[in-house]
Amino acid sequence: MARKTMWVQEPPRGWVLYDADCGFCTRWAWRIALFAGPRGFHLAPLQAPWVRQRLALPESELLHEMRVLTAQDALYGGADALVFLSRQIWWARPMAAISALPGMMPLARAAYRWVSRNRHSLSAACALPGAAGRGRAQAIHPQSRAGGL
Numbered sequence: 618m619a620r621k622t623m624w625v626q627e628p629p630r631g632w633v634l635y636d637a638d639c640g641f642c643t644r645w646a647w648r649i650a651l652f653a654g655p656r657g658f659h660l661a662p663l664q665a666p667w668v669r670q671r672l673a674l675p676e677s678e679l680l681h682e683m684r685v686l687t688a689q690d691a692l693y694g695g696a697d698a699l700v701f702l703s704r705q706i707w708w709a710r711p712m713a714a715i716s717a718l719p720g721m722m723p724l725a726r727a728a729y730r731w732v733s734r735n736r737h738s739l740s741a742a743c744a745l746p747g748a749a750g751r752g753r754a755q756a757i758h759p760q761s762r763a764g765g766l
Contacts, residue, residue, distance in 0.1 A: 630657030631687035633702070634672075636680045637662030641736045646683065649702065656705050658685065682733055695733065696725040 633653055635646035650660050661668055663679055672679070672692070682695035685702060693701040700716045703709035716722055732739070 628657050628659040628688065630705070631659075631685055631689075631691075632661045632668075633658050633698075634661055634663050634668055634684040634686060636683070637664055638680075639736055641739050642683065652706050652709075653702055658702070658705070682729065696722065696729040699729070700725070 633646060633649055636642040646660055650658075654660075663669075663672075663684070668686075669679065671686070672684070683698055684695075685693045685698040687693075696716075700713050700722070703712040703716075716725060
């Protein structure tokens, strides 16, 4: 019997999109995948050609934050993406509930922006400019049935 893989053509729920040239981002993406993967969310680098095409964001905005793209084409970014994912995981729902309190989302977004701006100093593993593409995990194009992360 063939073994079923979670890295298939179209995930049932969507993708967690991350900067694959940043060690800090990659480590956190794989941690998130431990919980989001079984719930139908797959990882894909923001640098993947199909992601760039599907998001159609200016290059200057593409890598600013991790994003969640749902199978219905809803797009969440940064702190909003983390709150969206927390709603999908029963034990993380209290974080989503706390985010609904007055003033919490602006605070969460500001904290996320600070981490995003400083991620290169938070991790010695972030790629230097010009190092793009080396050692990066490859994602499956959504129309491909073969391969994996």
